[in-house]
Amino acid sequence: MSIEIRSVSKHFGDFTALSDIDLTIPTGDLTALLGPSGGGKSTLLRIIAGLESADTGTVAIEGVDATGVPARKRDVGFVFQHYAAFRHLTVAENVAFGLSIRKQPRKVIAERVEEMLELVHLQQFADRHPAQLSGGQRQRMALARALAIRPRVLLLDEPFGALDAKVRKELREWLRRLHDEVHVTTVFVTHDQEEALEVAHHLVLINQGRIEQVGTSDQLYDEPATSFVMSFLGPVTTFGNTLVRPHDLGIATAPTGRPGEVGGRVLRYNRVGFEVQIEVDLAGAAAPALVTLTRREAAEAGLAGAEQVWVHAVADAVRVPVPHAEPVPAVSAGSRELDPSGVR
């Protein structure tokens, strides 16, 4: 096992950043630490890198205890959100930095730099300064710099957070392919569940200094351990005493006699592209429920213009009890993004 974290806690003053974290990250894996801002995921990553020290607990990398080892002796590659480019050095000098610290022969360094720049498609920018690069290019340079030292693990802290949406999407795709080529154990931090689901093999969902759930993207999406996991990973709505995905609700203009079916009044009927979103005021419910279905399904059911409807949860629907005291608000009807409001 590549990274083993045991009972790690970290406080900043009276703020608890991490509380008794246990986590094992397998060798060669691409793992995402996912969670809302301020949840402690970046702190955990920095503790793995040795840039921050844990108050209690241990960190082992490749079976070797690294708890008291300073960052410079851990052989980890670290990529920062804001690139951390060495502005006074050229791109090639940036990539060569770690190797020259290791007193590698000049020829070896030159070859490795060449290889790395090729890997990140920056060969033609070798002699430029970081200021002359775009954000995406700078982040690729930072990746090459981190990989040049052949790190045992590669850690990325919100690596695409400072980039615009289009470049971010390209780089995600590119990171996944890069990992297929290089196979280094990789951990990256993100608050974007779409990014995590798309890129990582394994997800670790962290909230308020605790691990909510660990698993593959399918496991987290289909078998959420808590209401938090469920609402963080996609749109949810309340149905009875449970949280449920809006597309896991069935809807009809007349009672169908299914168990748990509830009647209600249509508050809003909204067409967004290929999708139809219907907000229903259910009898006896505190908040309206949101139902989404395709336009074809809506047309077949004759829902356009309907005032009175009957709503049920489909047979294999993922359902999690609504947590006490904090009802999850219905996802607003305009939201198509996999983005539960408020948590980003």
Place this chain on the structure above:
Amino acid sequence: MSGVLAPDRSRPEPAPAPRRRPRRTTLDRRSGTGLGLALIWFSLLVLIPLTAVLVKASEGGWTAYWAALSDPQTAAAIGLTIVAALVVTAINVVMGTLIAWVLVRDDFPGRRVLEVVIDLPFALPTIVAGLVLLSLYGPHSPLGINVANTRIAVGLAFLFVTLPFVVRTVQPVLLELEPEVEEAAASLGAGPVTVFRRIVLPSLAPAIASGAAMSFARGLSEFGSLVLLSGSLPLHTEVAAVRILGYIEGDNLHGAAAVASVLLLVALAVIVLLDLFSRKVTHRAD
């Protein structure tokens, strides 16, 4: 304000945590040694000598201290220094803000020359400052104005050496002001004077106050530019710093220290004030 004065509040202040006392320091052995050496040097150079001034001033207790300060010549010197520094600071508040405004919002040939001119009093030796002012406003004045050995000369010297303070604190704030805010006020019907008074001035106020405090402190402590210009006539044009030198040369170190302690306490008060202003500015920026 300078970053030295601006406190860093990026992280919550450490407070007792349940599990373990959080570290109040990020020093390791290396940086700890560095801090130790720096503190020793700073103490030898600054802290111990300034303490010596306060210790010397306190010799003989309150009675002796009060006697030294209430000596007519000394009291007159301190009084003149404070009044002159206040008047000059008031002029600087108006002129400094105006100069900063023109340098930031206006453009004309020679504006960049003025930028260097503003800094010249920082860099020019004070004795030379006195000499050049004497050349224009002394007995051989090409203007026919002779204010040498008068109280006007004291004010003139203070004006020269304190020129940069308000200008240089207001200028960066003025540069940062978003023109949209003023345009919004104008679009809501405010005239130029109202926009300046109700929109611009409140944003500049902390910077003007810092500049004024520094200008006042500098005026109080001024010495070199007055030596040739003011004649340092007792009870008339002698300022506090010159009085201190007079005491030193007369081998009355207690008297010198008593006057010096007054200047020192005012300097300390200004530092505390500036720290408060900079906190206010930082707070607003958050």
Place this chain on the structure above:
Amino acid sequence: MPTDPVATDARPTPRRSGGGLFRNLRRAVVIVYLGLLVIWPVSLVAVNAFAGGVGPVLAALQDPALIFAFQLTLVTAFWSVALNTVFGVGISLLLVRHRFPGRRILSALVDLPLSVSPVVVGLALLLVYGGTTGWFGPALQAAGFQVIYAPPGLVLATTFVCLPLVIREVTPVLIETGTDAEQAAASLGAGPWQIFTRITLPTIKWAVVYGVVLSFARALGEYGAVKVVSGGVAFRTQTATLLVEERYQQFGATHTTAYTAALLLTVIALVALIVVAALRPSQEKRS
């Protein structure tokens, strides 16, 4: 490249606010004020130096007292700038990159020398290092080390008054650049000294140069503090500024030497300002 300290890329195009009449009035007031307070008086130092032609100025430049005074001033300035650069960079790193009890107080105290009257600085040093009555002076004297009325006293006084200048330049740059690059270097295997020489120092290079130039100009021109601790003995402790004063107050003499020395000091100050103004944008461009 713009040569004034304020013009940067971020500078908005100056807007011509207000009516033309008011604008011209403001301009005129500012130009006349600065002209009467600074430009005209300072230009007179050259006029007066050359009042008797070039000959007397050249003669004054060969005056051994003037040569000695400038040499002493340069040596004093060199040592105080060297001390302040090492101390200033070190204390800036400690204040910005570390947390320790009393950090805020120290951060405020290092600015204190800017607000203390030079005469008070002189008095303070006299009280501690004075040869007969000072706290440490007699012991140092017994060990054969004279501070007051000797060059070490000049260095101490000059160092005191210039102390914050390097710190004030370096700390904002350190705060602004943050620690990402230093942490990246650490994660790539660099030790503290390697991080300092290869990452931190190149980052603050221009701020240090800027602080050094300002300190140097200030050190050359220090007068009040030096006046107290020097004794002003020609060919021993008389610095350039003390020479200006002494020569100007000599009765009967023409003041050519005083004006010549003052002109030299003015030129040095102007050059320092222009160098700094030229450096400032190149520093900002990099950050």
